[in-house]
Amino acid sequence: MIKLGILDQSHINEGQTAASTLKDTTRLAQEADKLGYGRYWISEHHAGRMLSFSSPEILIAHLAAATSRIRVGSGGIMLPHYSSYKVAENFKLLEALYPGRIDVGLGRAPGGMPIATRALQENKYVDINKYPQQIMDLIGYLRGRQPEGHPFAGLHAAPAIEQIPEVWLLGSSYESARIAAQLGTSYAFAQFFGTPGGEAAMKHYQENFEPSVINEKPHSMVAALAICADTPEEANELALSTDLFFLLLQNGVDQISFPSVQTAYDYPYTEADLYRINSARERRIIGTPDQVKAGILQLAEQYNADEVLVMSSIHNFDARVKSYRLIAEALGLQGSK
Numbered sequence: 001m002i003k004l005g006i007l008d009q010s011h012i013n014e015g016q017t018a019a020s021t022l023k024d025t026t027r028l029a030q031e032a033d034k035l036g037y038g039r040y041w042i043s044e045h046h047a048g049r050m051l052s053f054s055s056p057e058i059l060i061a062h063l064a065a066a067t068s069r070i071r072v073g074s075g076g077i078m079l080p081h082y083s084s085y086k087v088a089e090n091f092k093l094l095e096a097l098y099p100g101r102i103d104v105g106l107g108r109a110p111g112g113m114p115i116a117t118r119a120l121q122e123n124k125y126v127d128i129n130k131y132p133q134q135i136m137d138l139i140g141y142l143r144g145r146q147p148e149g150h151p152f153a154g155l156h157a158a159p160a161i162e163q164i165p166e167v168w169l170l171g172s173s174y175e176s177a178r179i180a181a182q183l184g185t186s187y188a189f190a191q192f193f194g195t196p197g198g199e200a201a202m203k204h205y206q207e208n209f210e211p212s213v214i215n216e217k218p219h220s221m222v223a224a225l226a227i228c229a230d231t232p233e234e235a236n237e238l239a240l241s242t243d244l245f246f247l248l249l250q251n252g253v254d255q256i257s258f259p260s261v262q263t264a265y266d267y268p269y270t271e272a273d274l275y276r277i278n279s280a281r282e283r284r285i286i287g288t289p290d291q292v293k294a295g296i297l298q299l300a301e302q303y304n305a306d307e308v309l310v311m312s313s314i315h316n317f318d319a320r321v322k323s324y325r326l327i328a329e330a331l332g333l334q335g336s337k
Helices: 018-035 056-066 084-097 114-120 128-143 174-183 198-208 232-238 240-250 261-266 271-281 289-303 317-330
Strands: 003-008 039-042 071-078 102-107 166-171 186-190 220-228 285-287 307-311
Touching: 003 018, 003 317, 018 039, 018 056, 018 317, 039 056, 039 102, 039 307, 056 071, 056 084, 071 166, 084 102, 084 128, 102 128, 128 166, 128 174, 166 174, 174 186, 174 198, 186 198, 198 220, 198 289, 220 232, 220 289, 220 317, 232 240, 232 285, 232 289, 240 261, 240 271, 285 289, 289 307, 289 317
Parallel strands: 003 039, 003 307, 039 071, 071 102, 102 166, 166 186, 186 220, 220 285, 220 307
Antiparallel strands: none
């Protein structure tokens, strides 16, 4: 059976605060731990008013402390903003605190508007073409071994640990797949973004994977938006919030909260809006447990993926928890029985 994880962006829901959202995030991680999900990943975004956090490293520590079994990780750290050395220090500490439970997922997107990028990179020259070198540097610091001739060879990244976090490259394009294959990291494709060419990117990764010091063979995952309920009608109603959220995101609207179903009902959609929403629905998995199970298995087969990361973006917290529970039961996760 396919392995399942959860991607949680922890948006502040309409009517809530950042504090209450983070409490819900913790409760959801605990429920995921009990249900048998393998991973719980959180994203990194900056400057948005609907964000409940922008520091995944800190939230990872909190969620790992609140759970007992599930792997907790970043989906992901936007590495070009930072020093590979500092990221290695952060994640080696997390791994020391929670051995065998930490993932470091890496991305090269800015994770916010240009003004946020300028603030994050203030007084720093960033060459995006150095991203592959940053990844290699990070792996070297995590393992405690930089190649001879490296400018920081012999530099220790504390603490010393016996095993390192899993290293994943995240992407929604061919380029990230190419880098992951070349460097021998694990690879996760963000199918829910809607960027075309995902299956071809994953195929390139798997066929061109070069064994490395951290992986002998390719390890792949696809992240999808899936909403599950008892009936198709209920699932489609819950998905209205996601429809409006992504529509406004594409229109460049700085949203202050994740919209409720009622707000989505009341929105004055144009014909063009409805066309875009219907087109986006084609790449989402929405329905009853049997329908969602079939959709997840089909997606995993299309991508030849080892794992699927599920994002159930639902405004009502209880309905969101139920969605994940129904998916866990449908896919036969051990903790859900």
